Every structure is written in structure tokens, then in C-alpha cells.
Amino acid sequence: MLTALKVIALTVVSVGASGAKTSPATAVGSAVEIAGALQTSPILYTDLKAGWRLEAGGSLFSPLGAYRLTMQEDGNLVLYAIDDMKLPLDILHVLSGAPDILKLYTKPIWSTGTHLPKQGKSRGSYGVMEEDGNFVVYDRDKNPVFQTGTGGHPGSYLQLQSEGNLVVYTPGRKGTWASNTAARLEGEDALRLQNLRAGPAVHVKNGIPAQLTMDLKPRWRLDPGDSLISALGGFRLTMQGDGNLVLYQIDDMLIPGDVTPILLHTEGPQDLYHNAIWETGTNLSSQNAGTGAYCLMHADGNLVVYDEADRPCFQSGTKGHPGAFLRCQDDGNLVVYTRDNKAIWHSQTYSRIVNK
DSSP, rough: OSSSSOOOSSSSSOOOTTTOOOOOOOSSEEEEETTTTOOOOEBBSSOOOOTTEOTOOOEEEOOSSSSSEETTTSOOEEEEEEEEGOOOOOGGGGGOOHHHHHTHHHHHHEEEETTOOOOTOOEEEEEEEOOOOOEEEEEESSSSEEOOOOOSSOOOOEEOTTTTTTEEEOOOOOEEOOOOOOOOHHHHHHHHTTOOOOOOOOOOOOOOOOOOOOOOOOTTTEEETTTTOOTSSSSSEETTTTEEEEEEEEEEGGGOOOOOOHTTOGGGGGGEEEEEEOOTTTTTTOSSSSSEEEEETTSOOOOEEEETTTTTEEOOOTOOOOOEEEEEEESOOEEOOTOOEEEEESOOOOOOOOOO
């Protein structure tokens, strides 16, 4: 049975991409307990617990497999997002840890920068979640080259979450440090979402299931209660009964031990999505249109939310690209792609470092 916490792996390969140093393939590796024999383990974890370490080639994975934190051979600790455009048809295979899957983590969104020697110290060698609550990357001479500065909280652990954020939590689950890479909106739009309440998700016709797919293809529509779900299940776009089209992220605290229903996009886990990160705002009428009634991906490439009188109340403005489609991605971004996979619109909710 697949679980959200650990999955048997075959090998671990440090994958490089633009913006991060490429390191060679290494032997199997993951989190290992310092008090033990310091041997690498073929188990993939979401958490690095107190007293555990990441050797070169070791990784943490988010619960549904969309993100991977890797201690690379070059000394850099890098957080990668999986490439949605290259996912296999067998989504369950993503949690196998097989080499062909590990190569799909090619989008770096954060790193410690410890592949470069600084102030007389060597580059990074391994990471340790110290017993006092501080996460530290050490060089080969045991000098700290990166740390979260979270000492004083014994028993804390490092967790890679399904929305792309890397967080140090106390045993009472109080966050003391974060990479700030969660999928999200920024600015005034983000402030508006803080007051957003989930609207009812109801089906127009009884017995007709929601569209549980990651893509909205040309001439396809979402009626109230219909959804798109990212390939690995971390995000859900729902056309609500109140007329609003809302993108939600999954609640990590509610992910069950058996994640198979989530990966297979069954209707059971729909109540796991509570955290809104984007909306069209079409639950409120305007001077030109009423509240939303349905969402349509036009054959000309334009994504439009219409009211009951078929008046547009939201649109992506991507007309003129026949064959374009909307995809709900595992990095939290909604993207309109042309038929040759060129992005022409997005919700700007992808996982990234906060701009300060």
C-alpha cells in the first residue's frame, strides 16, 4: 500500500537545472539517524526529524511527490518542483522513487547556495536536523555553512509540504522557519483571499461526477461542482455553486495514510481542499454581468467564466490560439498552454521565493 510518509525507492539521483549546480548520480540515500550506523536508507521521507541527517544524494519528498529537497554532491541543498509536462501516465509510479521519476525534478525554486565556498569554509557536505531545533548544513570539516537559526526548540523537525514550502516545526507544530516557497498569490490579491470563504460545490445534475482531470481542453466546460485537480493532487480548481472559480491547495494535516485515492482523482478526498490561493471573484455581480454560472475553455484559446445570461464575467484574454487548454499544475499554477505547450496566461500562483 502506498503511504503519504514513506515509499520504497530504487535510487536517488541529484538532478540539475538552470539556476542550480548539477551533481552526478549517487547511490541510494535519504534521511538517516545520526545515532545509528550512519548508513543511507532506501526510504523516502517528508520529514527530517531531530537527530537525522541528509548525506549527499539524500532527499526529502512532499507527501504527494510534487517536490523534492536534495542534498547534492556539489554541496548545494536544492528544492525542486516536478515537471508536470513530463509526468508519466501511471501517476502512482511517481511515488516509486525510480530513477526515471527522479529525473523529472528539474525546476529549482530554492537553495542554500552552499556549493560555493565562503569565508574560508568549504562547500556543503551534509545537512543535520539538530536536537536543539536548528537545521544546519555543514562542510566536510563540520563547519556550519547554512543554518535556520531555530535553536532553542528541542525536538523540532524539517518538513517538505505538498504546496512547496519547506518548514521547521516545533513538536507542537509551530513554524519557526520557512523557505517561503509555498504556491500563492502576492500583494493585494493575496490579502483579498484571506477573507474568502468556500462556496457550495453542487452538481447541476444528480449522478454526474465532477470532471476530475488536470486539463480543461478546448470546448470543455466546468459546471458548478466540477473541478480540475493537479496530476498529483496537491491543488484543486473548483467551479463553485456561488459562481466563484477558486483554486485550493490540499491541507497536509488531512492527507490520509493511503494517498492512492488522491493520486487517482477519486471524489472521496474532495473535502481535503480548504486553503484558497486564487479566485476569479465571480461570486459577485458587476455592472456588465451577474455571478458566474459556468467556465468554458473556448476553441479559440480563451478561458471564460459566464453568468446565466451567457455574459462573460472573467476571461484570460488568450483568444487567437486555437487548441489551447488550461492546466492545473502541481506547483500551484493555473496555466493556459497553446497546443505546442507554450504558456500564454497563468494565475501567478506557482511555488517560488517571496520577493521582499
